[in-house]
Amino acid sequence: MAFMLALDQGTTSSRSIVFDAQGQVRAQAQQEIRQHYPQPGWVEHCPHEIWATQLACARQALASAGLRAQDLAAIGITNQRETTLLWERRSGAPLGRAIVWQDRRTSSACAALREAGHEPWVQGKTGLRLDPYFSASKIAWLLDHTPGARARAERGELAFGTIDSWLLWQLSGGTLHATDCSNAARTLLLNLQTRDWDDELLALFQIPRALLPEVRPSSADYGHSQAEWLGAPVRIGGVAGDQQSALFGQACLRPGMAKNTYGTGCFLLMHTGERFQHSQHGLISTAAAQVAHAPPQYALEGSVFVGGAVVQWLRDGLRAIDSSSEVQALAQSVPDAGGVLFVPAFTGLGAPYWQPEARGCISGLTRGSTLAHIARAALESIAFQSAALLQAMSRDAVAAGGVPVSELRVDGGACVNDLLMQMQADLLGIPVLRPAVTETTALGAAWLAGLQAGVYGGLEDLTRLWRCERTFVPTLGRDAAAEKMARWEHAVRQTVAP
Ligand SMILES: Nc1ncnc2c1ncn2[C@@H]1O[C@H](COP(=O)(O)OP(=O)(O)O)[C@@H](O)[C@H]1O
Numbered sequence: 001m002a003f004m005l006a007l008d009q010g011t012t013s014s015r016s017i018v019f020d021a022q023g024q025v026r027a028q029a030q031q032e033i034r035q036h037y038p039q040p041g042w043v044e045h046c047p048h049e050i051w052a053t054q055l056a057c058a059r060q061a062l063a064s065a066g067l068r069a070q071d072l073a074a075i076g077i078t079n080q081r082e083t084t085l086l087w088e089r090r091s092g093a094p095l096g097r098a099i100v101w102q103d104r105r106t107s108s109a110c111a112a113l114r115e116a117g118h119e120p121w122v123q124g125k126t127g128l129r130l131d132p133y134f135s136a137s138k139i140a141w142l143l144d145h146t147p148g149a150r151a152r153a154e155r156g157e158l159a160f161g162t163i164d165s166w167l168l169w170q171l172s173g174g175t176l177h178a179t180d181c182s183n184a185a186r187t188l189l190l191n192l193q194t195r196d197w198d199d200e201l202l203a204l205f206q207i208p209r210a211l212l213p214e215v216r217p218s219s220a221d222y223g224h225s226q227a228e229w230l231g232a233p234v235r236i237g238g239v240a241g242d243q244q245s246a247l248f249g250q251a252c253l254r255p256g257m258a259k260n261t262y263g264t265g266c267f268l269l270m271h272t273g274e275r276f277q278h279s280q281h282g283l284i285s286t287a288a289a290q291v292a293h294a295p296p297q298y299a300l301e302g303s304v305f306v307g308g309a310v311v312q313w314l315r316d317g318l319r320a321i322d323s324s325s326e327v328q329a330l331a332q333s334v335p336d337a338g339g340v341l342f343v344p345a346f347t348g349l350g351a352p353y354w355q356p357e358a359r360g361c362i363s364g365l366t367r368g369s370t371l372a373h374i375a376r377a378a379l380e381s382i383a384f385q386s387a388a389l390l391q392a393m394s395r396d397a398v399a400a401g402g403v404p405v406s407e408l409r410v411d412g413g414a415c416v417n418d419l420l421m422q423m424q425a426d427l428l429g430i431p432v433l434r435p436a437v438t439e440t441t442a443l444g445a446a447w448l449a450g451l452q453a454g455v456y457g458g459l460e461d462l463t464r465l466w467r468c469e470r471t472f473v474p475t476l477g478r479d480a481a482a483e484k485m486a487r488w489e490h491a492v493r494q495t496v497a498p
């Protein structure tokens with residue numbers, strides 16, 4: 001029996017999961033990582049802690065599975081994307097902490113580039129917006145605020161990496177400086193069509209090419225881990241950003257197939273095939289995971305900033321529940337939200353609205369409104385925001401000559417909530433499919449690695465392995481769903497400052 005070890009380095013924790021060739025979880029381990037908030041709007045991670053926790057989890061998962069390194073066919077890496085760090089090539093020492101994707105310190109630098117009219121051509125090449133979310137402005141910030149860094153970068157003494165590159169560097173004992181196309185596509189420096197770093201983008205952000213890792217496909221040869229880490233060298237065969245990895249792990253491998261991950265935020269991705277497609281509806285374009293020697297694949301992506309986090313707010317802010325899992329019972333204690341609408345625009349609204357100044361709003365309250373109605377409206381808000389994204393994707397798909405999305409595959413911590421999943425199916429009017437293995441992010445990395453190692457013959461094998469645990473079928477009439485969406489859109493407009 002072949003086994004794969006997935007390293008899943010996320011924003012709040014490092015996890016490692018051992019999968020068998022059938023895609024079943026054999027063992028897993030997880031450790032939280034510390035969040036550093038040195039100033040308002042800044043978020044940092046310690047690179048040493050990321051590596052130490054990831055390695056400890058890998059060892060622990062392997063031991064709990066009762067396996068040795070020799071039993072592993074390959075390692076796959078998946079990671080929080082965009083998070084940026086620099087290190088010294090000679091010593092491997094990081095130049096300070098990593099700047100996390102959520103960090104907004106480069107907002108004004110990005111605004112200045114937008115005001116100077118650069119966004120259209122940057123979007124044309126990268127599929128992205130000029131936003132501090134992506135890596136480029138973070139790299140420039142580090143070069144400008146770390147004494148001597150810019151000159152050292154130009155001399156080729158420093159390396160830039162997203163978290164995948166950092167883990168590869170560590171695993172290879174400082175011999176491999178590489179990334180995969182799905183991570184590189186989130187830097188604002190990769191030309192999505194040539195799949196190479198782009199000189200005009202490098203010039204715009206004033207980033208020396210000597211800093212950058214080599215870009216490889218997601219399922220490809222990444223060498224072997226050093227024997228000291230797991231007891232013997234293990235082939236590294238897969239690397240992908242966590243959302244593209246989840247799209248792969250959901251076996252969304254053909255144009256029009258889509259997945260939504262319901263975590264703190266929600267990340268919706270739709271495969272668009274071999275075509276780099278620009279959104280007409282406020283979504284971003286990105287590279288999907290790519291298999292070596294196969295054509296590049298693309299996806300459209302949209303994210304909801306406050307998804308499961310609205311349930312955390314019910315718990316910690318309102319103290320309406322003691323744990324997230326209690327929200328379903330509270331929301332189900334009433335037949336509907338009683339006219340209450342909750343737009344959780346705590347930190348503005350992302351795609352397809354792009355309203356950074358919007359703030360949260362609970363409307364439609366009456367004398368009869370209760371916490372249960374608010375809890376139900378909170379759950380509905382996750383479904384409404386996701387539905388708005390999926391509808392935008394379907395419109396883009398149709399505009400490109402394709403067909404609307406016909407089913408939605410789901411994962412993430414909040415997908416266990418049956419009520420939420422039913423609300424989602426009702427609003428969308430398409431089936432919502434929850435897989436038997438909901439660890440799809442790690443599974444995607446394991447599959448990418450397994451493909452490279454020859455555990456699987458091709459993508460058809462993976463399509464066959466994907467199993468549905470439960471399908472939520474829409475029960476609401478389309479007119480009623482449209483009316484609900486219209487009320488939601490009206491409530492969204494109320495959150496935007498006049
Ligand atoms: N039963 C539930 N119903 C609704 N939301 C839930 C439920 N259980 C967990 N959540 C939410 O899911 C989120 C955690 O999901 P997870 O995938 O672990 O997030 P992340 O990877 O973003 O840290 C939290 O925001 C939590 O409030």
Ligand SMILES: O=P(O)(O)OC[C@H](O)CO
Pocket residue numbers: 009010011012079080081082101241242243263
């Ligand atoms: O760490 P996660 O799973 O919340 O994912 C973070 C995303 O990759 C950010 O783009």
